Amino acid sequence: MATSSSRSLKKPTEAQLLELQYEGEIKESNSVDALLALSDLLMKGAPGVKQDPVRAHQLLRRAAKQHRSARTLQRLATAGWSTEPRTSPDSGFPKTTAAESLELLQESLEMEDTPRALCDMAWLIGAPRPRTGVRKDPIRAIQLLERAIAHSHPPPAEFLHKLAYLLFVGDGSHIDPIRAVSCYKSCVELSLDPIAMFNLGYLYHFGKPPLKPCLKRARWWYERVLQLEKCLNTMYFLACILCESTQPGDVERAREMLEEIISRVHYEPAVMLLASM
Numbered sequence: 076m077a078t079s080s081s082r083s084l085k086k087p088t089e090a091q092l093l094e095l096q097y098e099g100e101i102k103e104s105n106s107v108d109a110l111l112a113l114s115d116l117l118m119k120g121a122p123g124v125k126q127d128p129v130r131a132h133q134l135l136r137r138a139a140k141q142h143r144s145a146r147t148l149q150r151l152a153t154a155g156w157s158t159e160p161r162t163s164p165d166s167g168f169p170k171t172t173a174a175e176s177l178e179l180l181q182e183s184l185e186m187e188d189t190p191r192a193l194c195d196m197a198w199l200i201g202a203p204r205p206r207t208g209v210r211k212d213p214i215r216a217i218q219l220l221e222r223a224i225a226h227s228h229p230p231p232a233e234f235l236h237k238l239a240y241l242l243f244v245g246d247g248s249h250i251d252p253i254r255a256v257s258c259y260k261s262c263v264e265l266s267l268d269p270i271a272m273f274n275l276g277y278l279y280h281f282g283k284p285p286l287k288p289c290l291k292r293a294r295w296w297y298e299r300v301l302q303l304e305k306c307l308n309t310m311y312f313l314a315c316i317l318c319e320s321t322q323p324g325d326v327e328r329a330r331e332m333l334e335e336i337i338s339r340v341h342y343e344p345a346v347m348l349l350a351s352m
Contacts, residue, residue: 087123088121088122088123088124089122090116090121090122090123090124091123091124093112093116094113094116094124096109097109097110097112097113097116098113101113105141107138107141107142107144107147110134110135110137110138110142111134111135111138111146111147111150113131113134114131114132114134114135114138114150114154115131116131117130117131117134118131118132118154131154132154135147135150135151135154136151138150138151139151139179144186144187145183145184145186145187145189145192146183146189148179148180148182148183148186148192149179149180149183149189149191149192149195151179152175152176152177152179152180152183152192152195153176153180153195172208173199173208173209174208174209176199177196177199177200177208177209180192180195180196180199181196184196188222188226189226190222190223190224190226190227190230190231190234191223193219193220193222193223193226194219194220194223194233194234194237196216196219197215197216197217197219197220197223197237197241198216198237200212200213200215200216200219201213201215201216201217201219201220201237201241203240203244203245213241213245213247213249214247214248214249216241217238217241217242217249220234220237220238220241221238224238229265230265231265232262232263232265232266232268232271235258235259235261235262235265236258236259236262236268236270236271238258239254239255239256239258239259239262239271239274240255240274242254242255242258243255243274243278243283250283252278252282252283252284252285252286253285253286255278256275256278256279256286259271259272259274259275259278260275263275267303269300269303269304269306269309272296272299272300272303273296273297273300273306273308273309275292275296276292276293276294276295276296276297276300276309276312276313277293277312278293279292279293279296280293280297280312280315280316290316293312293316294313294316294317297309297312297313297316298313301313307336307339307340307342310332310335310336311332311333311336311342311344311345311348313329313332314328314329314332314333314336314345314348315329315348317329317332318330318348318352326352329352330349330352333345333348333349333352334349337349
């Protein structure tokens with residue numbers, strides 16, 4: 076017969092069972108796969124497993140030290156990019172600096188030219204807001220992403236999205252908005268990415284030499300975004316197109332969109348556009 080104490084015992088979650096499994100494999104054989112898997116689990120947290128980015132980072136450093144390979148170096152290089160907590164400098168969080176990330180990715184690529192490391196290196200040196208200590212180099216970043224895509228069959232949508240972004244944001248000889256459009260369309264074919272769809276709408280809406288504006292195509296892409304999610308930016312830009320339309324109902328729809336935007340946030344351009352109608 077079950078006692079009240081036994082009835083009160085909770086069944087372990089799937090994540091807790093995985094944590095125990097990984098801990099056992101690390102203790103028994105120092106498994107690199109278990110080190111990386113446990114690091115992933117602790118970095119994100121899961122039902123029954125508390126998020127612990129400090130230990131997650133320690134596990135990655137241990138994996139890179141004891142099983143130095145292209146994979147472990149790439150994982151350590153990028154693990155802290157979006158996980159550093161907003162705490163005091165003495166919080167104990169083991170940070171991977173930008174300079175260290177660069178060195179780790181370079182060493183990883185010397186061992187093996189993996190698409191993932193190529194993409195990470197490209198974004199480290201080509202991102203719109205480069206990290207402190209890293210010299211921005213969008214031309215080399217584009218070259219690295221092209222290699223990553225060439226090495227992937229098929230290429231992940233993420234790679235195509237990042238390449239498209241670098242090809243149309245900013246100025247310089249590397250800017251190629253027509254090719255950016257092609258990359259974004261390939262990205263959307265692989266993944267229904269609303270950001271890629273919005274950027275296609277934006278490119279067609281405003282153009283960027285030699286790409287000429289095309290409001291019909293811009294509207295089509297904005298409409299596709301709104302089929303997936305109600306994005307206020309998309310609603311505003313679509314309203315800008317609709318309010319100039321001669322088609323029945325378009326102006327009224329633009330007014331409704333602008334009123335909805337204003338009801339949710341105070342957005343001065345939407346207020347001014349509505350007032351001018």
